[in-house]
Amino acid sequence: MKKMYFTLMGLAVSVLCWVAVVPPAVASEGCRHAKQLYDQAMDHSDNLEKIRLLEKSADFCPEFKTYFTLGKVLEKEKRYEEARMAYKDAQLTTDEERLQANALIMIGGSYEAQKAMQPAIRHYRLAQMLHENPNVEAHLQELVLSLAGGFVPQDEIARALTERGFFVQSTASPKIDLYINFDLGSHSLSKHDAQQQAGALGRALMDENLKGRHVHIVGHTDSQGDASYNMSLSMKRAESVKRFLIEQFPSLTSHLSLTTQGKGETCLLISPETTERHYAANRRVEVMVQ
Numbered sequence: 001m002k003k004m005y006f007t008l009m010g011l012a013v014s015v016l017c018w019v020a021v022v023p024p025a026v027a028s029e030g031c032r033h034a035k036q037l038y039d040q041a042m043d044h045s046d047n048l049e050k051i052r053l054l055e056k057s058a059d060f061c062p063e064f065k066t067y068f069t070l071g072k073v074l075e076k077e078k079r080y081e082e083a084r085m086a087y088k089d090a091q092l093t094t095d096e097e098r099l100q101a102n103a104l105i106m107i108g109g110s111y112e113a114q115k116a117m118q119p120a121i122r123h124y125r126l127a128q129m130l131h132e133n134p135n136v137e138a139h140l141q142e143l144v145l146s147l148a149g150g151f152v153p154q155d156e157i158a159r160a161l162t163e164r165g166f167f168v169q170s171t172a173s174p175k176i177d178l179y180i181n182f183d184l185g186s187h188s189l190s191k192h193d194a195q196q197q198a199g200a201l202g203r204a205l206m207d208e209n210l211k212g213r214h215v216h217i218v219g220h221t222d223s224q225g226d227a228s229y230n231m232s233l234s235m236k237r238a239e240s241v242k243r244f245l246i247e248q249f250p251s252l253t254s255h256l257s258l259t260t261q262g263k264g265e266t267c268l269l270i271s272p273e274t275t276e277r278h279y280a281a282n283r284r285v286e287v288m289v290q
Contacts, residue, residue, distance in 0.1 A: 034061035038069075047073050064093045064103075071106055080110045101131035117147055118160045118176055144269050148281035149179045151197055157204035161215075161289050175288035177269070179280075180241060187236035189244050198241055201287065202249040205256065210289065214257045217241050218286040222279040223265040235262025241285055 034057040041053035054070040071086035087103040087110075094100060108123035124140050127133075160176040178201060180194045189195055205215060219234030219241075238260035245252055252258070270278040 028061070031061035031063075034058070034063070034066070038066055041069070047077050051077070058089070062089070062093050064090050064099055067093065068103065068106070071103075071110075075106075075110055075113070080114055083110050097130040101127040101133070104130070105136060112143075116156075117143060118152070118156055119163065121147075122160065122175075141270055144177075144281050145277055147179075148277060149181070151193070152176065152178055152200065154200045154203045157201055157287075158207045158209075161204065161287065162207055162209040173288045173290055175286060177284045177286050179283070180237075180285045181283075182237055182240075185233070187233060187240045189240050195244070198244045199248060201241075202245045202252065205245065205252060206249065210256055212256060214259070214290045216288050216290055217258065217260045218288070219260070219262045220267055220282060220284050220286060221265050222282040223268060223271075223273055224279060227265060231262055231264035231266075233262070234264045235260065238262055238285065 037057035041050045058066045067090035071083040074083035090103045091100045104127035108120045111120035219238035221230040
């Protein structure tokens with residue numbers, strides 16, 4: 001996984017190089033001074049001095065490559081939150097979706113470096129929405145497979161559903177995939193681990209930041225079996241989760257609104273499915289805030 005992570009980071013860095021060699025227009029005095037500061041930063045070996053110079057450069061002339069480089073240096077210093085803000089600022093300087101996508105890749109990578117896989121996946125997916133790349137898609141599938149069937153704690157669910165994320169697009173809904181394990185062909189929430197995961201979801205949904213929001217629960221199956229049967233089963237499973245939440249957390253319905261949907265096998269995360277791990281990764285409940 002580490003090797004793929006560095007491959008993705010290399011992809012984003014290559015875009016930075018592309019930006020740097022674009023012939024510049026006639027620059028203002030501020031931008032000329034900003035370039036001098038940027039060049040000084042690149043010649044400096046001390047990361048803290050690089051950060052200072054890059055921040056000054058961005059103040060004089062906000063450019064994609066300046067914020068992008070600043071984010072990389074901040075990451076080296078493990079100042080991940082500040083790095084994400086720099087990558088977000090980089091997005092705001094350009095309308096080119098390819099560049100915005102690469103800033104999102106770096107944001108996802110910063111989360112992954114902190115072992116925060118859900119927000120990492122979220123930002124990689126946003127990058128794919130802007131500009132598809134097979135390396136990013138391969139890494140996404142690797143991450144999804146590594147998380148399939150795993151328990152997601154309450155605080156991580158709440159974070160995924162309440163954090164707007166470091167992206168420009170305001171239409172992206174906060175969401176998370178949960179593996180609420182049902183028995184084969186069943187929609188009954190009778191298994192202990194299924195109830196445990198649904199319980200963590202319920203506690204997360206009581207977060208004050210979700211008060212008054214609309215939460216949509218979507219059931220998904222793998223592609224085994226009849227498609228129409230899977231569509232019906234996924235809807236029943238989403239309804240079972242909603243019913244469990246209302247029964248176990250009676251005040252939830254006055255805190256927010258809940259709706260359900262079944263999508264069967266129409267939105268596979270892993271395709272084609274060739275192993276049991278692939279099937280397991282696709283059997284999930286998606287929770288999104290709208």
